[in-house]
Amino acid sequence: MAMNRKAFYDALRPTLGALTQANVVGFELVLDEAAKRRTPIHDLAYILATAWWESGKTMQPVREAYWLSEDWRRKNLRYYPFYGRGLVQLTWEDNYRRVGGFYGIDLVGHPDKAMEPALSVRILFDGMEQGWFTGKDLDDYIDGIDEDDDEDLREYANARRIVNGTDRQIEIGRLALMFEGALTSARYSASMQPDDPGVEPGDQSPRLSRGAIITIILGVAIAAALFFILR
Numbered sequence: 418m419a420m421n422r423k424a425f426y427d428a429l430r431p432t433l434g435a436l437t438q439a440n441v442v443g444f445e446l447v448l449d450e451a452a453k454r455r456t457p458i459h460d461l462a463y464i465l466a467t468a469w470w471e472s473g474k475t476m477q478p479v480r481e482a483y484w485l486s487e488d489w490r491r492k493n494l495r496y497y498p499f500y501g502r503g504l505v506q507l508t509w510e511d512n513y514r515r516v517g518g519f520y521g522i523d524l525v526g527h528p529d530k531a532m533e534p535a536l537s538v539r540i541l542f543d544g545m546e547q548g549w550f551t552g553k554d555l556d557d558y559i560d561g562i563d564e565d566d567d568e569d570l571r572e573y574a575n576a577r578r579i580v581n582g583t584d585r586q587i588e589i590g591r592l593a594l595m596f597e598g599a600l601t602s603a604r605y606s607a608s609m610q611p612d613d614p615g616v617e618p619g620d621q622s623p624r625l626s627r628g629a630i631i632t633i634i635l636g637v638a639i640a641a642a643l644f645f646i647l648r
Contacts, residue, residue: 420606439477550581
């Protein structure tokens with residue numbers, strides 16, 4: 418069964434408020450990537466919370482101190498031009514070189530590539546799964562067991578160390594709980610097929626996959642054949 422994405426967005430709005438088109442585009446990229454990777458629900462909940470928080474609640478790649486000018490960054494950031502970029506902030510030349518090497522991309526020569534949405538989503542997932550940012554990864558904190566909210570919040574709060582120590586860890590942990598609830602409402606499962614189209618934000622009814630359509634057609638054909646044989 419495909420994820421009901423309309424139910425996902427409906428569950429978010431009481432907490433996040435009205436979502437912009439940019440928000441939805443960003444969420445869709447993350448959900449599509451999770452479907453390809455078959456990401457467990459608790460990991461995905463924390464990935465979503467991190468992306469929402471680190472992107473300034475835009476779900477779009479952002480630059481470090483995005484509210485300030487490039488001239489300010491050039492004059493004030495000692496690691497310029499390798500300042501934070503993306504859905505989660507990739508920072509320092511060594512990290513740009515290492516991550517670029519992983520993907521076969523020259524991120525040192527072209528650091529703004531980290532602002533490309535598709536690449537930024539991959540960095541978000543791979544970085545949190547493999548511990549690129551602080552040496553800690555999702556498996557260090559999230560056990561994937563469905564437990565009560567207090568225990569899940571404890572795990573989510575500790576998982577902040579994957580990206581940035583304990584900065585705002587409870588607030589981001591509560592966001593992860595909210596995303597977990599939204600994913601559950603949407604019937605998200607890591608076992609879903611990557612190409613399941615699900616339900617678009619404004620769509621009320623799930624679409625049938627190609628396999629389901631073929632199964633229905635075969636069933637109708639067999640029933641018709643039996644009708645003519647047995648009548």
